[in-house]
């Protein structure tokens with residue numbers, strides 16, 4: 001049974017769901033990196049929030065890990081590229097805490113406008129500082145949203161309800177979506193120069209790190225107020241301190257910090273800075289949502305192969321996974337067949353889906369074909385990293401779906417172009433279950449692939465099949481199945497012979513020496 005580790009504080013619902021689905025689960029929040037590295041090899045799945053840092057070192061130690069689930073949105077604590085290289089699926093829960101986080105951003109906005117935390121502390125101290133805490137109204141003010149995805153959009157809708165004007169800077173926001181939301185799409189410069197309040201809702205990436213720094217502050221209105229409930233690294237904290245002290249920024253509300261847990265920070269103690277300890281997602285509702293969702297998604301993946309909300313793999317629902325299973329086997333066999341025959345550099349791969357399969361989710365099938373194709377050529381290839389490896393190697397990949405049915409009600413055809421030649425392999429499913437190869441390089445045949453196989457290309461001449469059968473018999477090789485096909489009478493023919501044991505080199509040499517043989521290859525599946 002797959003084994004899962006929960007390495008961050010998480011709602012008990014996650015553990016409960018894993019158990020209900022029949023998985024073994026250990027709940028060990030607060031492990032340090034060495035403790036995690038020491039035990040991670042035991043686990044198939046790792047469920048985290050933001051405290052666990054999933055580094056290449058952890059992934060190297062994670063010999064059995066198949067999936068990392070983030071109970072939340074941001075995955076900047078996970079080295080997704082390294083996980084992909086290790087063939088580990090990374091999934092998050094993109095919607096479970098978005099309302100909660102948007103509400104926290106709005107709470108921060110209001111707290112900032114009315115200095116509620118400062119006024120609260122002062123009142124508790126018995127001071128009655130009515131004139132000190134003069135606030136500003138939100139109505140009629142301009143809110144600048146940086147990042148208008150799930151959370152940004154919710155903030156926008158709520159802010160419009162508060163009668164604010166909303167500008168959004170998000171290069172990936174369409175004009176239509178902006179219009180639907182009732183926000184004005186602007187560029188960053190315009191947002192910075194017009195906004196009274198700025199709130200950040202982008203992921204932390206190489207592009208967004210330090211987005212709000214010295215230059216950005218210089219372009220802002222005097223007296224601007226900043227809310228950051230996304231990631232600390234988006235705002236340059238030293239530049240923010242300078243902008244606060246210089247009077248450019250009237251106040252900042254921060255839920256997130258460059259270094260977390262943040263126990264010391266240059267902004268702590270500043271009278272116009274409000275802080276919360278990364279509480280954006282901290283409501284009962286959000287934590288129940290993300291815990292349940294991450295556990296269900298990880299269990300689906302480990303038990304059925306279903307993939308939801310993965311960042312490094314195409315989606316495949318738990319309902320689709322069993323339907324796609326025989327096709328995955330076929331795709332892997334077709335890819336592997338072509339890969340084992342490939343001897344020079346791959347240039348181009350075309351995958352065609354015809355008939356029934358064309359109506360299915362073909363993305364995972366293409367990943368399985370690439371995995372099968374690349375596996376004989378290099379180590380450590382799997383469905384997660386095969387598309388990335390193909391891209392890195394400049395292999396041109398084309399996928400085509402034809403709704404029409406040809407001779408078969410369902411067919412996958414793979415065309416592989418190498419530096420020297422182009423090869424095609426096609427396969428179908430018999431009775432919707434059993435993979436069969438039905439074409440190799442334009443030669444029709446019908447072959448079931450087996451663990452040990454002999455592939456022979458020869459001239460179609462009388463007596464050849466008998467000679468091949470006798471030679472195998474003389475060497476004690478027992479034939480399980482024998483599939484034959486030829487292009488035209490007397491032209492190129494292909495034999496695919498399943499045998500009971502691995503073929504010895506000496507037998508291959510003897511087959512190669514038979515008259516009319518063009519190519520001989522030992523294949524294994």
Ligand SMILES: NC(=O)C1=CN([C@@H]2O[C@H](COP(=O)(O)OP(=O)(O)OC[C@H]3O[C@@H](n4cnc5c(N)ncnc54)[C@H](O)[C@@H]3O)[C@@H](O)[C@H]2O)C=CC1
Nearest residue numbers: 073074147148149150151170172201202203229230280281
């Ligand atoms: N404080 C907290 O507890 C929480 C923080 N978060 C943070 O909030 C972030 C946003 O979450 P969602 O809205 O759910 O993500 P999302 O993916 O739905 O939206 C992010 C938006 O940022 C935009 N974007 C990307 N690069 C950009 C750039 N260079 N400039 C401007 N916009 C850019 C994207 O186009 C997208 O629309 C997460 O990545 C996470 O880091 C999320 C949940 C809780």
Ligand SMILES: O=C(O)CCC(=O)C(=O)O
Nearest residue numbers: 049050071072073074281
């Ligand atoms: O798990 C948490 O408390 C943080 C949530 C968060 O930052 C996220 O979902 O990106």
